Amino acid sequence: MTADTDTDSNRETELKLSVRPEDLAVLRAAPVPGGRGRAVTRTLESVYFDTADRRLSKRRVTLRVRKQDDRYVQTVKSAPSPDSGLTRGEWEVPVAGGVPDLSALTDPEALAQLGMVGDADLRPVFHATIHRTTRTVRGGDGATASTVEVAFDEGEIRLPDGTTLAVAEVELELKEGDGAALFRLAGELARAAPLRLETRTKAARGFALAEGTADGPVKADKVELEADATVEVALGRILRSCLFHAAANEACTLIGRDPEGVHQMRVALRRLRSALALFRPFLPAEDLAWTVGEVKWIGGVLGEARDWDVFLTELLAPVRAGIADSNGHGRPLVRDLDGLESMVNARREQAYTAVREAILSPRYSAFQLRLGGWLEGRGWRAQPVSERSARLFRPVTELADELLDRRHRKARKAGRGFAHLSVDDRHQLRIALKKLRYAAEFFRTLYDDKAARRYTQQLAAFQDQLGHLNDVATATRLMHGLHEDGSPTPPEEARAAGIVIGWHARGIAELEPHLLEAWDGFAAAKPFWSRPTPAE
Secondary structure, rough: OOOOOHHHHOOOEEEEOOOOOHHHHHHHHHOOOOOOEEEEEEEEHHHHOOOOOOOOOOHHEEEEEEOOOEEEEEEHHHHEOOOOOOEEEEOOOOOOOOOHHHHOOOHHHHHHOOOOOHHHHHHEEEEEEEEEEEEEEEOOOOOEEEEEEEEEEEEEEEEEOOOEEEEEEEEEEEEEOHHHHHHHHHHHHHOOOOOEEEOOOOOHHHHHHHHOOOOOOOOOOOOOOOOOOOOOOHHHHHHHHHHHHHHHHHHHHHHHHOHHHHHHHHHHHHHHHHHHHOHHHHOOHHHHHHHHHHHHHHHHHHHHHOOOOOOHHHHHHHHHHHHHHHOOOOOHHHHHHHHHHHHHHHHHHHHHHHHHHHHHOOHHHHHHHHHHHHOOOHHHHOEEEEEOHHHOOOEEEHHHHHHHOOOOOOHHHHHOHHHOOOHHHHHHHHHHHHHHHHHHHHHHHHOOHHHHHHHHHHHHHHHHHHHHHHHHHHHHHHHOOOOOOOOOOOOHHHHHHHHHHHHHHHOOOOOOOHHHHHHHHHHHHHOOOOOOOOOO
């Protein structure tokens, strides 16, 4: 048990891994080099508490009381460290019963986590019953020596109304060594069964269940950078944010009911590619090439599913609604659109099957664990010392202006003569704007928040308008590929496809004045960073 007054021990470093319930038995029995002693199994009964307005969970602070044998232990946990994602504060003290006793806490840091919350403010939110089997694994030697407690957890989270959420995961807690050892061990376990990063704690999943958002889509967290942060710190936080953003949307994507899951996961991977391009000069070439290749692979699989989602929800749906409202005159066309929708849904399901297979594959496990271990071990340091690599330890503020200005100039150049650009050229402009927007979001906390927010919102609006052009071009490609197997296209299907494409092509013409206005607004926009290049 962690002593409440021992500051050095009030930290836990833990890697959580999601696993299919049927694979837990395989993993428990898997031979792991360095395993010591017999496995121990016990049942953990925990109740998680918060205020009625969720003051703790909103700050990612956890308060629980757990029954361990015949004792009760009260635990406070802080939000994860921004420079690891695996490490957070943990303070444990014994209490007399199954309800919190905040007077038992004496550590100032633990009390700071709770803020002004008192015993009377707290109420139980959910209960967790977890059957845990633990083993101790020792590995490496010298500087790489490590001791890790491996916990195989299976059970459920339960709300007072009886709603439950199943839990099946592996937790690796570092007892000795560095965080990269957790990923090395996870890689060994992944040889027995696929594992995936689990970014959500049991507490986070329990509160999401209580709020009705369990397994829902997750948007990216804001990357927090201090003015004195180094380039290395910014690099680690930005890449980790992208990796964790993708992992946070896997559950929603695997279920496949909400298109936003695939969308957010794909956004996360695009942000990751953009970040890798930004920091390219500071990354070892071999590591960069491998990572970009894997991101392109999984992004391509997600892209197919996303294209069909967009066609159904943003292109086909408004056409159907418009024709259905035409006083019954459009009924034959609605039947044609129904047939097209059926065909598209079949192709969408094929694409989602490919997505599920990719996410649950050993290749995806290897991607997550290798990249996560590289980030935790600051793998970018494994390169010759040079003037370029030395900038990793300089303030990121010196670099952010340069990177933002470079992206801004590329976007302005791509949009030169906007009114006369082809569809393909406008697509390239949209990509340049997207990269600029991601860079602005990565570094925005280094600058005036109001100016940065106004700039990124303007970028997002212009990007969305250009996105409609790309959606129509994608729809045309999808329709032409519906019968790529050589089978004949039924006339009613061809008619329906033509209606959808024609409907939105007309909309593009109506959108043109707004696009010209948006381009003029961007061209005149004042950059929010410190030393922008003068306008050409």
